[in-house]
Amino acid sequence: MQKSDLDPTMQQIVLRVQQCVKIANVYFKQVFDMPQIKFNQRGKIAGSARLQSNELRFNQVLMRDNIDTFLSDVVPHELCHLLAFRLYGRVRPHGKEWQALMREVFERKPETYHLMDVTKVSGQKFTYLCKCGPIQLSIRRHNKVVRKVQQYRCLKCGTQLVAA
Numbered sequence: 001m002q003k004s005d006l007d008p009t010m011q012q013i014v015l016r017v018q019q020c021v022k023i024a025n026v027y028f029k030q031v032f033d034m035p036q037i038k039f040n041q042r043g044k045i046a047g048s049a050r051l052q053s054n055e056l057r058f059n060q061v062l063m064r065d066n067i068d069t070f071l072s073d074v075v076p077h078e079l080c081h082l083l084a085f086r087l088y089g090r091v092r093p094h095g096k097e098w099q100a101l102m103r104e105v106f107e108r109k110p111e112t113y114h115l116m117d118v119t120k121v122s123g124q125k126f127t128y129l130c131k132c133g134p135i136q137l138s139i140r141r142h143n144k145v146v147r148k149v150q151q152y153r154c155l156k157c158g159t160q161l162v163a164a
């Protein structure tokens with residue numbers, strides 16, 4: 001990826017990955033290859049690590065709304081998967097090796113789940129109505145209503161929800 005293709009948010013991520021690799025180099029007194037960085041992670045996942053190809057993928061939508069969490073936690077989290085693989089081979093994804101890297105090299109809590117707002121990436125919502133007002137149903141629930149497999153009631157007023 002050419003540097004000119006990267007917008008400022010992406011550049012922040014790339015710089016943070018480089019910085020974290022340097023921290024690991026100093027800690028382990030060895031030189032780790034700089035991972036390939038892609039911004040094509042989809043869905044509700046913040047990022048992922050491809051061990052064989054030494055590649056990190058980040059979710060652009062989540063990244064733009066949660067840049068602080070990405071810089072502080074998501075980048076070290078994903079990089080630790082690559083480091084654990086380089087250092088210890090195939091180990092449990094969030095096992096003791098990965099946890100120790102997070103804690104000791106990057107001084108982060110080894111959280112396996114990132115708390116962030118995923119509404120934008122949670123897929124299409126459908127508006128239904130009851131006496132209280134509009135309620136959003138997920139596409140999965142909406143499809144059940146359309147196929148007449150299931151009906152939903154408002155938890156507050158008990159009215160059966162109808163498509164708006």
Ligand SMILES: [Zn+2]
Binds near residue numbers: 112
């Ligand atoms: Zn992970």
Ligand SMILES: [Zn+2]
Binds near residue numbers: 155156157
């Ligand atoms: Zn209601």
